[in-house]
Amino acid sequence: MDASLIVFYVLAALLVLTSLMVVFLRNVVHCALALVAALFLIAVLFLTLNAPMVGILQILVYAGAIMVLFLFVIMFLNPVAQEPRRVLWWGLGSLAAVFLAGSLAVFMSNGESLVDPVAANEAFGSPEMLAKSLFTDFVLPFEIASVLLLVAIVGAVVLAKRES
């Protein structure tokens, strides 16, 4: 057990815990905060995987923007109705998900695992490298993504605006 493994297990355990909280907590705000924690943990995992840029973006975009939006909407709507809970449906759903997780895990990990990470150089995952990829090989998708975001903005305004 080296240090990185310990860090991984701690992060993984916390991540699974917070994810479960997202799904199983009753209070929507608690769910949202658990999700913020989960996303933060995933960002940390990204950092351990030599992806600092993406990790920071993860916090910036997900935790900083998307989840705030979620909280904003939760507060805005302030839904008070209690969710009905049907034990059978929950049990079945969980069971199915366990099957899915099991089969996915077996399916994905039955190949030969890459235990020896490619010796990544210093710049791997740096803003420069990501930017270079984005603005050379992926410049078209990048621009399309910007159009997508614009469309989403307009769409959201149109959808959420009160008809007057």
Place this chain on the structure above:
Amino acid sequence: MIIDVGIVAAKAFLVLFMVLNLAGILGWIERKGSALIQDRIGANRASIFGLAGMGLVNTLIADPLKFLTKEDFVPPQGDKFLHTLAPCMALFIALVTFAVIPFGDVLVLGDRVINLQVANLNVGILYIFAIASLGVYGIVIGAWASNNKFSLLGGVRGSAQMFSYEIAMGLSVMGVLMIFGTLELQEIVRGQGTLIRDLLPDSVRFLTPAIGWLPAWGVFLQPLAFLLFFTAAVAETKRIPFDLPEGESELVAGYHVEYSGGKFLMFFAGEFAEVVTAAGLTVTLFFGGWQVPYLMRDGFHFPWGEVVLLPHLAVVLLQVGAFTVKVVFFCWLQILLRWSVPRFRYDQVMRLGWKMLLPLALLNMVVTAIVIIAVQ
């Protein structure tokens, strides 16, 4: 290994100590400043051992003690856990932002080179924005956990406001980032150590006698960006004129209506910590950070050719001192602002953010990009 960890811990402690104390001192400065502006004596009752003018000590020690000994009230219908979590997050996030702000150049101790910055991330400025974007949680959670409609409204207002100004703030610094070509704050500060004349392209070299002697600080290169950034940063601190989330006359006290005692102290201190952070960031990006004009690692190199050599330790102390002075200046500026300007209306805040700062920031970015390409 141990020493490395120790050094990092020492730096972190130093920064925390400085920021928290500065936040405390700011509380006193604010009182004195408001008194000054409102033409009254103000904050003159505290005395220790009969010594008047000990108000500073009072705010540093007596105020926290007072807060901590008061009843910690939790609304019965509120969410106890989150009610506690919220002020912690607010203060925590305000403090950790400072981790990547450099407060000096390298300190050479023997063969050990210590970077005077708690953490040197290659995504530095993005880290700041990421953390700053989390700042909204303190308000939102606190507002929701209080189960009070005034605080909830404050929370909604706060989240929308911080959301809006974060974007303007992020875009306004793009020009600076493009000029210095890095996201690392330490590099940005080092880049501001040169003089304008070194950056001038040949075509406008004739301007050298006029402005060539200026240090290449962000404020000289990006004056518009400085205005935009500083405005947005002030808005992020949620203080007058941007204190809509609290808005006493409308929302009693906004998101911290239901807070008292130690938790309120944390919000309170967090607010001042944010003021310090905003000042630190402004200084770092636009006012040369720890740079003293013409001060190189070995001493002063004046543009007229004179050289004054200084010992290393003196240089470092000068740099740290200069940084501190600058930060204090901008903290004071914000307090001045706080007492000079009335509160905006909510729609005015939104209009300013989306229709003024954001387009101007975009314009600044585009113009900067064009200029950079033209110069190259």
Place this chain on the structure above:
Amino acid sequence: MVTLNHYLILSATIFAIGVIGVLVRRNLIVVLMSIELMLNAVNLTFIAFSRFLGSMQGQVVVFFVMAVAAAEAVIGLAIIISVFRHRRSLDPQDMQLLKW
């Protein structure tokens, strides 16, 4: 030594947890959040592969996934708001007119 499989299995687990949320929760906002969770599980896979294959493409894809997720969340929440305005409910089971 942390291997790729560690990340993949973790990612599968998070994904499945997200699926549970989408499947059983009776609150649209939580459903949407669960979808975000699933997306992030996939992101984790991408980053892990990126690291273990030494290719930046995984990170680029994650970047795009984030953009799409942002758009999706915005639109999703806008829809939720307008649905809530009309039905005063966030229960997906109250929204089953689209059948037969």
Place this chain on the structure above:
Amino acid sequence: MTVDFLRWMPLIPLLAVLINIFFGARLGKKFAAGLACAAVAASFAIALFVFWQLPADGTFRDTVYTWIESGSFQVKLSFQVDALTAVMLLVVTGIGFLIHFYALGYMGHDDGIIRFFAYLNLFIFFMLLLVMGDNLLVLFVGWEGVGLCSYLLIGFWYHDHKNTIAGNKAFIVNRIGDFGFMLGILLLVTALGRQGIWTLDFVELQKHVNLLSPEIITLITLLLFVGATGKSAQIPLFVWLPDAMAGPTPVSALIHAATMVTAGVYMTARLHFLFALAPATLSLIAIIGAATAFFAATVALAQTDIKRVLAYSTVSQLGYMFLAVGVGAFSAAIFHLFTHAFFKACLFLGAGSVIHALDGEQDMRNMGGLRRYLPTTYWTYLVATLAISGTPLTAGFFSKDLILWQAYVSPHGSTELWLVAWITAGMTAFYMFRQLFLVFHGEFRGSEQVKAHAHESPPVMTLPLVVLAVGSIFAGWLATPDYLWGNRWDPWLHPIFGGAHEAAHGALDDEIRLMALTLAIGALGFVLAYIAYGRKSRLPDRIASLAGGAFDRLLLNNYYIDGLYDALIVRPFTSFSRWCAQFFDPAVIDGLVNAVAKGARGFSLIWREVQTGNVQHYLAGFLAATVALLVYFLGQQ
């Protein structure tokens, strides 16, 4: 010879139609009517040019584009003009133009004049397609098109329900004939196709017609003749034509006398190579032609409506033409078609002029003495009557005489056929002069009001009358008997009909003797008519009341053939339709459809439970399938 101006002949009227339909109301009535006339005049000019340029035994051909292409089977939208078509072109566009011109006056006050001229131009377009098409399919399109125009124009004054009924009748009766025609075409194509020749071109058909067996040809020609009886109003499908008089009089003149009804004759002439190979069919055609001529003439004797007399007369004259076809004298048939177009158009237009003058009065019993009010009309009418009655040196004399002579002398002919035709000639003279006397001589029998109003028609109407009257005399001089200057007509059409069925020649003595007989019976008819109607006489009433008036009623009502058809065909058919509509359709057809629908619905009612509308249920299915797929792939590995 390939040319490219033929297409403009039908195209110009079509363009005029489109302009009048879409912009007519905006352009104004006068402009629309003028445009229609100008279009036909342009077509007439082209027709004249074509006629002028056409070499003696040549053909103009103009292919517009390939219409249908399927394997080696090709149908082109292609026009041809040979001698036969040239004659038809002159009749269609020439007479057509005169009638258009006439209609400017006749229809001048009608509200629907734009529509009227659009229909009329459309008719010209389809008629030109019919006569110019170089294959059966184009001919068929024209054939159907003129039927459509006929229907539209008969029911032109659709506000009167009777008119629409007449239009329907014409259309439906024609459909029966067209159905036979279509079957004939299909049989012809498939029969030739069996032999490996897939074509509809007349030239190709003529080339390969000997591949077919006589039985098939007989069947094909019979079916084609069914089409001809419908379009050309022969027994048994002639009932529609008298009713078609409900349309405006120019329409009766153009469509139901001069051009469309002769399409059957044209078609048989065009396919003469087929008919010539089917002697049985020819005999039948001859018999039907003679019978139609005779029966229609008898009916015409008793009619009181001025236009119905002319309608039955047309049927009768068409019978003559088919008689000529039946005895193999195609060129004689076309010749009679040609001359008939002149004098019958003249008669109809004259009748129109009378009707116009009398404010819509059509009953001859309410006329009389109009000679004084309508001098021009009277004289032209007289000329046309003389022509149709076979007065020497008029057009009708030569053409009818030619047919009678051929009926007698042709190898397909017989004395009996001649006899029937001869009697008919006498009756023709009788009923035509009867009409003339009733309308123009004697005293006016109508109301004073109408009398005061009676007036000669404007020049725009009388001018065509004069032109047609002139034609009624001189059109016949193209083919005189051998004892005059001989036949200039047959050589003209000789390249078409060829030597195989050359007009039969007989002894000159016989020809003169027969001619004398014909003249005699014609004169008899005139004398009888004069005795009965030329002067004040009680004779007609006494004849009419013979056998208690039953005979008169029989003739007046067309032998009750309409009633017969009604009882035998129409009523059973309508009651069958009613039964279908009231019982068969709701119970059986709807029952079947409903049963299928109910079955599907029942099935769906069960299965729609799967579709709960709940997104999460769908997702559960999605998830199950995903897991199943994963497990399957794991098993594969």
